[in-house]
Structures are given as C-alpha cells and as structure tokens.
Amino acid sequence: MPDALLWPAADGVANLRQSTFARHWKNAREAAGRPDLPLHALRHYAAAHYAAAGATETEVMERLGQGSPGIARRYISGTGREAALVEALDAAARTA
Numbered sequence: 001m002p003d004a005l006l007w008p009a010a011d012g013v014a015n016l017r018q019s020t021f022a023r024h025w026k027n028a029r030e031a032a033g034r035p036d037l038p039l040h041a042l043r044h045y046a047a048a049h050y051a052a053a054g055a056t057e058t059e060v061m062e063r064l065g066q067g068s069p070g071i072a073r074r075y076i077s078g079t080g081r082e083a084a085l086v087e088a089l090d091a092a093a094r095t096a
Contacts, residue, residue: 047075 007016029037043064051060061072 044075047072051076 005012005015007021008014009016009020025039026035029035047060047064050063051057055063055076057069057072057076060076061067061069064072064075066072
C-alpha cells in the first residue's frame with residue numbers, strides 16, 4: 001500500500017513520534033554493538049545488497065527513487081562480488 005505508514009504509532013493510525021523512534025533506534029544500535037551507526041546506513045545496506053543480488057544501476061536508482069546514476073553508484077560500489085565476477089569471467093573465457 002503506497003500510503004501505508006512505515007512506522008506507525010501504537011494506535012496504528014498516527015506516525016510514530018520522532019522521539020520514540022530515536023529511542024528505539026538508539027537501543028537497537030546499542031544492542032547490535034554499533035552505537036555509531038546512522039539511520040541512513042540502512043539505506044546504503046539495502047541498496048548495496050540489492051546490487052549484490054544482481055540489480056543493475058538503473059534498478060538501484062528506481063528502488064531508491066534516485067534520478068542520478070552517480071548517487072546510485074555510491075550505493076553499489078564495493079558490493080563484495082569481485083571473486084564471483086572474476087570466476088564468471090574466467091569460466092566464460094574458458095568456454096570461448
């Protein structure tokens with residue numbers, strides 16, 4: 001549902017208050033041992049893993065609602081797929 005609340009308040013109707021969200025986010029970061037983790041890091045994590053799963057730059061742009069390929073590239077760089085890509089390239093070279 002495009003108009004659904006991402007983080008509704010306990011009543012399910014209103015938005016979660018910023019102070020309530022901040023408290024929960026702080027507790028979650030501390031429980032994960034990452035008190036330094038900014039909320040925006042979740043966006044980066046999701047975009048990087050979307051790209052690592054095979055999404056193209058354009059698909060990452062669409063997922064994030066970005067209009068700039070440069071911004072999308074910031075998220076998809078360093079996806080950790082180097083070894084798999086080298087293996088695929090090597091396999092393709094052997095069959096050619």
